[in-house]
Amino acid sequence: xxxxxxxxxxxxxxxxxxxxxxxxxxxxxxxxxxxxxxxxxxxxxxxxxxxxxxxxxxxxxxxxxxxxxxxxxxxxxxxxxxxxxxxxxxxxxxxxxxxxxxxxxxxxxxxxxxxxxxxxxxxxxxxxxxxxxxxxxxxxxxxxxxxxxxxxxxxxxxxxxxxxxxxxxxxxxxxxxxxxxxxxxxxxxxxxxxxxxxxxxxxxxxxxxxxxxxxxxxxxxxxxxxxxxxxxxxxxxxxxxxxxxxxxxxxxxxxxxxxxxxxxxxxxxxxxxxxxxxxxxxxxxxxxxxxxxxxxxxxxxxxxxxxxxxxxxxxxxxxxxxxxxxxxxxxxxxxxxxxxxxxxxxxxxxxxxxxxxxxxxxxxxxxxxxxxxxxxxxxxxxxxxx
Amino acid sequence: xxxxxxxxxxxxxxxxxxxxxxxxxxxxxxxxxxxxxxxxxxxxxxxxxxxxxxxxxxxxxxxxxxxxxxxxxxxxxxxxxxxxxxxxxxxxxxxxxxxxxxxxxxxxxxxxxxxxxxxxxxxxxxxxxxxxxxxxxxxxxxxxxxxxxxxxxxxxxxxxxxxxxxxxxxxxxxxxxxxxxxxxxxxxxxxxxxxxxxxxxxxxxxxxxxxxxxxxxxxxxxxxxxxxxxxxxxxxxxxxxxxxxxxxxxxxxxxxxxxxxxxxxxxxxxxxxxxxxxxxxxxxxxxxxxxxxxxxxxxxxxxxxxxxxxxxxxxxxxxxxxxxxxxxxxxxxxxxxxxxxxxxxxxxxxxxxxxxxxxxxxxxxxxxxxxxxxxxxxxxxxxxxx
Numbered sequence: 001x002x003x004x005x006x007x008x009x010x011x012x013x014x015x016x017x018x019x020x021x022x023x024x025x026x027x028x029x030x031x032x033x034x035x036x037x038x039x040x041x042x043x044x045x046x047x048x049x050x051x052x053x054x055x056x057x058x059x060x061x062x063x064x065x066x067x068x069x070x071x072x073x074x075x076x077x078x079x080x081x082x083x084x085x086x087x088x089x090x091x092x093x094x095x096x097x098x099x100x101x102x103x104x105x106x107x108x109x110x111x112x113x114x115x116x117x118x119x120x121x122x123x124x125x126x127x128x129x130x131x132x133x134x135x136x137x138x139x140x141x142x143x144x145x146x147x148x149x150x151x152x153x154x155x156x157x158x159x160x161x162x163x164x165x166x167x168x169x170x171x172x173x174x175x176x177x178x179x180x181x182x183x184x185x186x187x188x189x190x191x192x193x194x195x196x197x198x199x200x201x202x203x204x205x206x207x208x209x210x211x212x213x214x215x216x217x218x219x220x221x222x223x224x225x226x227x228x229x230x231x232x233x234x235x236x237x238x239x240x241x242x243x244x245x246x247x248x249x250x251x252x253x254x255x256x257x258x259x260x261x262x263x264x265x266x267x268x269x270x271x272x273x274x275x276x277x278x279x280x281x282x283x284x285x286x287x288x289x290x291x292x293x294x295x296x297x298x299x300x301x302x303x304x305x306x307x308x309x310x311x312x313x314x315x316x317x318x319x320x321x322x323x324x325x326x327x328x329x330x331x332x333x334x335x336x337x338x339x340x341x342x343x344x345x346x347x348x349x350x351x352x353x354x355x356x357x358x359x360x361x362x363x364x365x366x367x368x369x370x371x372x373x374x375x376x377x378x379x380x381x382x383x384x385x386x
Numbered sequence: 387x388x389x390x391x392x393x394x395x396x397x398x399x400x401x402x403x404x405x406x407x408x409x410x411x412x413x414x415x416x417x418x419x420x421x422x423x424x425x426x427x428x429x430x431x432x433x434x435x436x437x438x439x440x441x442x443x444x445x446x447x448x449x450x451x452x453x454x455x456x457x458x459x460x461x462x463x464x465x466x467x468x469x470x471x472x473x474x475x476x477x478x479x480x481x482x483x484x485x486x487x488x489x490x491x492x493x494x495x496x497x498x499x500x501x502x503x504x505x506x507x508x509x510x511x512x513x514x515x516x517x518x519x520x521x522x523x524x525x526x527x528x529x530x531x532x533x534x535x536x537x538x539x540x541x542x543x544x545x546x547x548x549x550x551x552x553x554x555x556x557x558x559x560x561x562x563x564x565x566x567x568x569x570x571x572x573x574x575x576x577x578x579x580x581x582x583x584x585x586x587x588x589x590x591x592x593x594x595x596x597x598x599x600x601x602x603x604x605x606x607x608x609x610x611x612x613x614x615x616x617x618x619x620x621x622x623x624x625x626x627x628x629x630x631x632x633x634x635x636x637x638x639x640x641x642x643x644x645x646x647x648x649x650x651x652x653x654x655x656x657x658x659x660x661x662x663x664x665x666x667x668x669x670x671x672x673x674x675x676x677x678x679x680x681x682x683x684x685x686x687x688x689x690x691x692x693x694x695x696x697x698x699x700x701x702x703x704x705x706x707x708x709x710x711x712x713x714x715x716x717x718x719x720x721x722x723x724x725x726x727x728x729x730x731x732x733x734x735x736x737x738x739x740x741x742x743x744x745x746x747x748x749x750x751x752x753x754x755x756x757x758x759x760x761x762x763x764x765x766x767x768x769x770x771x772x
Contacts (some may be wrong), residue, residue: 001487001488001489046627052447053441053447054515055439055441055442055512055515056441056442058519059511059515059519059523059524060515060518060519060520061438061439061468061470061512061515061516062468062469062470062515062516062517062632062758062759062762062763063468064468064469064476064629064763065469065470065629065630065631065632065758065759065762065763066518066632066762068629069629069630069631069632069633069636069762073629074628074629074630074631074644074645074762075628075629075630075644075645075648075649076628076629077626077627077628077629078629078763079467079469079476079479079480079627079763080467080468080469081465081466081467081468081480082447082448082449082450082466082467082468083448083450083451083465083466084447084448084451090450090465093465094465094467094480094483097480097483097484097487097489098483098487100487100488100489101387101483101484101486101487101488102387102486102487103387103483103486125445126441126447129440129441129445129446129447129448130447130448131448132446132452133444133445133446134446137445138445240463241432241463241465242460242461242462242463243450243451243454243455243459243460243461243462243463243464244451244455244460244461245451245455245460246448246451246452246455247455250455258460258461259460259461262461263461372448372451373448373451376448376451376452376455376460377448377450377451377464377465
């Protein structure tokens with residue numbers, strides 16, 4: 001199996017793009033990544049795109065072909081992958097396998113979502129399709145409700161507090177303030193979060209990631225050819241994925257994500273590292289409780305101690321482990337199909353020392369963690385300089 | 387790159403499954419394939435599933451995780467792929483690359499669609515998302531209209547007649563009558579087609595494939611290990627894909643599908659064969675004109691002669707080339723996400739001499755051709771006995 005590296009990255013600004021179409025978002029991110037990789041369009045032999053819910057959000061399926069069409073790259077093969085909010089992560093894995101198999105040398109992996117063309121209610125219903133439609137959404141359980149159940153149980157079992165959850169949002173907004181691509185550039189305080197109004201108790205507005213439009217692209221190349229294009233390629237030393245039941249009711253616990261735990265075991269074994277070796281990680285903080293679960297399930301902190309770690313500043317930039325330097329889903333924004341790819345963009349920028357004011361000192365090993373739904377899919381990737 | 391073979395197949399009956407859920411269709415097809423492959427569930431290391439429009443048809447996304455969940459196979463990685471009506475074909479390619487890369491030895495590739503839980507109008511709108519939403523569907527061009535444009539132009543340029551188109555449907559219904567899994571078991575005549583009422587002139591009801599519920603599964607294994615499980619594995623000697631513009635208006639011709647032509651070139655080169663070597667092919671006959679275009683673009687007949695070839699019986703069972711022995715999309719039915727995988731099932735049954743009354747004599751080399759939308763995605767696979 002061939003080693004695979006990232007040789008270029010591109011992002012749109014994340015936010016509400018009222019005057020930019022789905023197609024234009026794709027073109028912007030892909031154009032930037034192709035330029036960054038110093039390849040030409042014709043060097044790209046295949047495209048893999050993550051997108052969750054374009055059918056319900058913009059009335060369009062067949063997103064793979066649309067991407068090739070929009071980029072003027074037909075007849076290059078172009079394929080959409082979907083795993084709810086982990087659509088970007090599974091697209092990245094597909095691109096990696098395509099290069100690792102020797103089928104292609106250079107491929108583009110994109111992620112995109114345009115979430116603001118429908119009402120908030122319609123978007124919430126579309127996102128609800130990431131959980132179990134029959135057992136959860138049909139009965140009114142949209143995503144804030146599902147994560148609120150996890151938060152309540154974590155508070156009960158481990159004494160986690162609302163202020164500790166709030167600390168994740170505060171830290172992620174602080175990081176986002178230093179990320180030009182982030183949706184939010186406003187720093188917030190724990191008091192702001194506590195005063196922001198309940199969405200699904202105990203989660204408040206500022207515990208929740210926003211609805212976002214945006215796109216992200218990375219260009220992958222077999223590692224043996226990567227330095228032909230790029231001075232500082234970033235090697236992907238682990239790419240893993242695990243699944244769990246769609247419905248929360250089918251799980252043995254609400255205070256851990258089994259898919260994350262299984263994937264983390266595989267990832268650390270494949271990369272031959274331990275959690276202590278990780279300098280920075282982009283984790284899936286669709287809600288603040290999700291970040292707490294992630295940093296525990298990934299082994300950065302013991303189970304039950306994630307909230308306290310956040311409150312104590314151990315996940316801040318250049319603390320014990322730098323979590324969500326990009327601002328995470330909370331601060332950078334969460335265009336669901338793009339998120340997994342955008343995480344890979346941040347890992348690349350950090351390892352190439354291009355992260356500006358949010359640069360992790362001596363960043364040598366990074367990890368990205370992308371979750372679909374309430375935890376039924378998890379992908380993990382581990383990165384280092386080639 | 388490792389060679390990959392099919393070691394087991396499973397299908398549900400195709401048709402209107404009013405009392406069987408999406409999840410149950412998956413379980414039935416997958417269960418049969420696992421039994422057929424003589425593997426155990428725990429031998430399957432990853433799942434790839436094709437599904438086009440579950441968001442709009444059943445309110446559910448995140449189909450990869452749902453499949454693993456339903457099969458009791460969590461935490462195995464499970465991923466959905468979408469390329470409109472070629473979703474099954476791209477899922478098959480993803481499974482092949484995953485095994486070819488050495489990431490996994492044994493994987494399941496499934497396809498599924500449940501199309502009868504919404505009204506015909508809602509289904510037509512969901513399917514319209516396979517074309518260009520902004521330039522076609524928004525203006526009322528659903529799929530019968532798009533293929534009618536292609537048919538009209540083919541009639542104008544090459545003198546193809548409605549009776550010639552009808553011959554494709556007649557032949558496919560005849561084949562379907564011998565396929566226990568087919569939606570239709572009723573043979574029809576050219577007169578039946580001609581009398582069946584225009585849907586979009588010149589296409590009539592019996593020129594169109596139906597709305598169908600169904601699922602299909604194949605189990606893939608690296609060829610070097612395939613004989614451990616299966617006496618007669620079927621090797622996939624080519625797996626290719628090409629793209630074209632989503633909108634018909636952006637293409638240089640309406641009487642050929644560029645994606646099919648490009649993919650065919652690649653497939654024949656990869657398999658080191660010519661069209662003459664192909665004994666049988668499952669081609670994408672969502673409308674009768676699509677079968678005519680396919681048998682021309684695949685090189686079985688010269689451009690413009692496909693209609694006459696059908697009328698002259700050259701595509702019948704055991705004629706010059708046996709086309710759509712399963713009954714094709716027209717006779718077997720077209721659960722869009724399942725179709726590409728169901729084609730691979732038919733190729734396997736033919737090469738293993740398990741096709742009963744529709745068995746192709748001396749079937750040694752088979753091809754499957756799966757199209758997304760009006761031709762913006764095409765996958766081709768070529769098969770022979772290992």
